[in-house]
Amino acid sequence: MDTRIAARPGSGRDEHPRSVRSREWTDVSTRNLLTDTPELYERRFPDPGRLAARWTDAILRRHRAGPRVLDVGCGTGRDAAWLQAHAAREVVGIDTSAAMVRHARAHHPGPDYRLADMRDFDLGRVFDAVVCLDSALLYCHENADLAAFLDRCREHLVPGGLFVAELRNGAYFLQGAEGARPEPEPRTDTVVRAGVTYTSRTTLWVDHTAQLLRRRREWTSDDGVPPRVQHSAWRLLFPRELGYFLDVAGFDVLDLHDRPGPRTDPPWTEGAPPAATGHGDRLHVVARRR
Numbered sequence: 387m388d389t390r391i392a393a394r395p396g397s398g399r400d401e402h403p404r405s406v407r408s409r410e411w412t413d414v415s416t417r418n419l420l421t422d423t424p425e426l427y428e429r430r431f432p433d434p435g436r437l438a439a440r441w442t443d444a445i446l447r448r449h450r451a452g453p454r455v456l457d458v459g460c461g462t463g464r465d466a467a468w469l470q471a472h473a474a475r476e477v478v479g480i481d482t483s484a485a486m487v488r489h490a491r492a493h494h495p496g497p498d499y500r501l502a503d504m505r506d507f508d509l510g511r512v513f514d515a516v517v518c519l520d521s522a523l524l525y526c527h528e529n530a531d532l533a534a535f536l537d538r539c540r541e542h543l544v545p546g547g548l549f550v551a552e553l554r555n556g557a558y559f560l561q562g563a564e565g566a567r568p569e570p571e572p573r574t575d576t577v578v579r580a581g582v583t584y585t586s587r588t589t590l591w592v593d594h595t596a597q598l599l600r601r602r603r604e605w606t607s608d609d610g611v612p613p614r615v616q617h618s619a620w621r622l623l624f625p626r627e628l629g630y631f632l633d634v635a636g637f638d639v640l641d642l643h644d645r646p647g648p649r650t651d652p653p654w655t656e657g658a659p660p661a662a663t664g665h666g667d668r669l670h671v672v673a674r675r676r
């Protein structure tokens with residue numbers, strides 16, 4: 387199996403300044419129990435009707451995108467595989483998690499899955515559309531990360547190619563006081579996999595200075611493994627800020643709205659038009675490469 391990360395030579399990620407706060411909250415990782423255990427991820431976030439993939443395909447059809455699709459941060463591969471099998475698309479999926487890429491190849495075959503980082507990938511080919519679902523884009527914590535990601539997308543798109551992303555909405559979370567908790571109490575969830583019950587206790591915290599939604603998650607399980615505490619974070623972007631990044635990167639924004647989408651309440655249904663609002667907890671963006 388190819389375990390190399392497809393990267394451009396000389397990409398200087400270490401140059402990016404990092405905001406420094408309390409160590410416990412800033413020592414974040416994109417690796418966690420869910421990305422390391424893709425079966426658990428799919429159980430924790432089930433999408434049996436493949437709504438995310440159907441929503442994506444509806445947008446690609448509406449904007450008459452060609453068949454070549456790159457799914458960035460493809461995770462378990464369930465959306466990439468659906469787009470390839472049911473929407474006649476030819477899909478490449480990239481992700482930094484070796485466990486996710488392995489799982490995708492084994493359980494959602496069809497697309498070409500590669501281990502690659504969204505901030506410096508070079509696949510040596512172009513696509514008709516780049517899609518980035520369920521906030522994967524928000525792992526670009528720094529402005530330079532986001533600019534680098536959009537630069538990579540532009541390089542990998544044909545002129546007129548589409549960029550489609552679905553993510554948490556910074557405008558929803560960046561209200562209230564510094565350190566405000568979007569959910570006042572820690573949330574507890576339970577998921578069972580292979581006879582083991584996993585319980586997670588999740589605390590979210592808004593870090594206005596870094597414009598990050600920080601998450602502390604404590605996992606306990608009944609298999610004798612000691613409790614684990616894991617931290618991660620998502621960049622919080624205002625709609626117009628995201629639009630600005632896209633414009634500077636050479637994209638025209640076609641749609642930027644909060645609902646409906648595959649993870650809104652109520653969720654998107656086929657034919658539902660985009661709202662003209664931007665205050666809900668999710669953002670959906672469609673842009674075209676100039």
Ligand SMILES: C[S@@+](CC[C@H](N)C(=O)[O-])C[C@H]1O[C@@H](n2cnc3c(N)ncnc32)[C@H](O)[C@@H]1O
Nearest residue numbers: 416459460461481482483503504519520522525
């Ligand atoms: C919330 S999951 C979303 C997965 C999938 N798009 C979905 O909707 O089910 C985010 C994914 O982004 C991946 N990821 C995080 N940082 C990344 C990076 N720098 N480059 C590529 N993938 C990354 C994670 O490994 C994870 O699989």
